Amino acid sequence: MTDPLLADLQKTIEGEIPICAHMGIEVDSYDQETLTMRAPLAQNHNHQGTGFAGSLNALCTVCGWGRIYLLARELGIPPRIVIRRSTIKYLRPVDQPRIIARCLPIDPDELSHFVAMLKEKGTGKIDLHIEIADAEGPAVSLHGSYVVLADH
């Protein structure tokens, strides 16, 4: 990982959130539109050997959080980000050895509005869609509402 922003995100996640370190979450890739993170099934399985719902949710939640973290850092805004609510669907068991979550691209109009709010007020709210998919399509789908808090 040569991008210093991604290295910083990785360090924050695994250094400051102990459960993320135990989950083995790694920042995978980022192309300014899509952020992917991964975690090994070996550390995140349930009693049936498939992905533990709590781990799948945590991976998706952190992936969305990371997406806004990167955006805030790019804009030079303090990354004080919280998730307010989320809805998750567990569509099929996850059984790949590497679980990969992908924060899907944000609608350009919504992103522009969000960035404008961040620049003007240092705060804003945005809805993100994060998926864990395999060759058959999505297995887990999370919609989360994230907020950047003003830096008081």
Added chain:
Amino acid sequence: MTDPLLADLQKTIEGEIPICAHMGIEVDSYDQETLTMRAPLAQNHNHQGTGFAGSLNALCTVCGWGRIYLLARELGIPPRIVIRRSTIKYLRPVDQPRIIARCLPIDPDELSHFVAMLKEKGTGKIDLHIEIADAEGPAVSLHGSYVVLADH
């Protein structure tokens, strides 16, 4: 913990779901209506020192799962339980040293219907409400839809 069913639930959670062991999840109490589970903040904090959203979700998810596990075991039905979907609201930061999740009592009519389905068909679906609360009221509220799968 003297109740063998609760001891069995504890053993299943911490023995077969590695992240639950890392989270330090413990079955706290059960009175046939309300199940509570706890986890220490020390192992489940985020970068701001409050409860990590992924851990809070996982604790609530497992608490609901455990509620149905106990019910299935009491009925002598194989506890093949999955969560299909959930919606969570993070209302306030969680900063108690012991995070306590409570699966709230199920509406008696819904519970009767669910038990009847389990007895007749060995399968059924039920919605549960799990909360993490403190003296000020709920800080996290999760509604989850759980399914007991038929034992093929």
